[in-house]
Amino acid sequence: xxxxxxxxxxxxxxxxxxxxxxxxxxxxxxxFASHSVIVLRGQSARPDDHLAFAxxxxxxxxxxxxxxxxxxxxxxMVLKEKxxxxxxxxxxxxxxSYDQIPAMGSILHAIEMPPYGGDTLFISMGAxxxxxxxxxxxxxxxxxxxxxxxxxxxxxxxxxEAARSGRLGNATAAKQDARHPVVITHPxxxxxxxxVNPVFTTHIEGLTLxxxxxxxxxxxxxxxxxxxxxxxxxxxxDITMWDNxxxxxxxxxxxxxxxxxxxxxxxxxxxxx
Ligand code: SIN
Numbered sequence: 001x002x003x004x005x006x007x008x009x010x011x012x013x014x015x016x017x018x019x020x021x022x023x024x025x026x027x028x029x030x031x032f033a034s035h036s037v038i039v040l041r042g043q044s045a046r047p048d049d050h051l052a053f054a055x056x057x058x059x060x061x062x063x064x065x066x067x068x069x070x071x072x073x074x075x076x077m078v079l080k081e082k083x084x085x086x087x088x089x090x091x092x093x094x095x096x097s098y099d100q101i102p103a104m105g106s107i108l109h110a111i112e113m114p115p116y117g118g119d120t121l122f123i124s125m126g127a128x129x130x131x132x133x134x135x136x137x138x139x140x141x142x143x144x145x146x147x148x149x150x151x152x153x154x155x156x157x158x159x160x161e162a163a164r165s166g167r168l169g170n171a172t173a174a175k176q177d178a179r180h181p182v183v184i185t186h187p188x189x190x191x192x193x194x195x196v197n198p199v200f201t202t203h204i205e206g207l208t209l210x211x212x213x214x215x216x217x218x219x220x221x222x223x224x225x226x227x228x229x230x231x232x233x234x235x236x237x238d239i240t241m242w243d244n245x246x247x248x249x250x251x252x253x254x255x256x257x258x259x260x261x262x263x264x265x266x267x268x269x270x271x272x273x
Pocket of ligand 1: 078090095108119120249250262
């Protein structure tokens with residue numbers, strides 16, 4: 001097995017591993033802990049293999065809003081058809097941050113890729129936090145923020161192309177609001193990192209709305225620096241796993257006229273502090 005870092009900020013590609021081989025798991029798990037984003041190239045996995053691999057990390061956290069893979073309700077479809085305009089996950093986000101106990105990680109399997117484009121970008125929240133001034137870190141430490149699913153998946157979004165096409169549904173279940181520290185200690189590594197994101201975070205508690213919007217906008221601009229990023233260029237068969245407590249991600253929607261189909265399994269996490 002060959003593990004090659006993608007950038008100085010985060011991410012690694014893994015060659016020669018097979019998610020179906022139990023003897024490969026320890027090294028894969030180690031790479032995930034070190035790099036937060038791992039790209040397992042060239043997997044021949046079927047949905048049951050995908051699920052079995054995910055269960056080695058923890059219980060499956062079934063997404064309430066994504067269309068599910070037929071016969072495998074624990075697997076979410078991340079789909080854009082060739083005549084559709086909106087991709088799912090285009091904004092920078094952290095999966096399930098609207099849950100009281102956010103998902104530990106997500107495991108995305110490329111089933112059908114466009115001939116070009118459709119990459120996924122990731123940002124290290126630890127690297128972004130560490131690059132803030134000590135005074136700003138002191139200000140943020142101890143603050144709490146609210147996150148919500150309502151404005152993204154709720155009944156006010158029924159007009160979106162993703163909802164109309166059935167790729168997203170179950171809007172009445174979008175009732176989750178969660179409160180998390182703005183800066184968390186990563187439950188495994190102990191590294192401090194930001195835990196707010198542009199899609200699901202609504203506001204920082206204890207600040208006026210204007211103050212909260214300004215601080216969040218400043219943090220979001222800061223986080224988007226290329227030094228904290230890596231980019232995954234997919235081939236069909238690849239599997240990428242990321243740590244939701246350590247990263248943001250964003251799907252690049254630059255392949256209009258082509259189909260892109262991914263299968264996503266999300267793994268349970270723990271309460272954050
Ligand atoms: C997601 O946000 O989970 C999907 C990312 C992607 O499709 O690249």
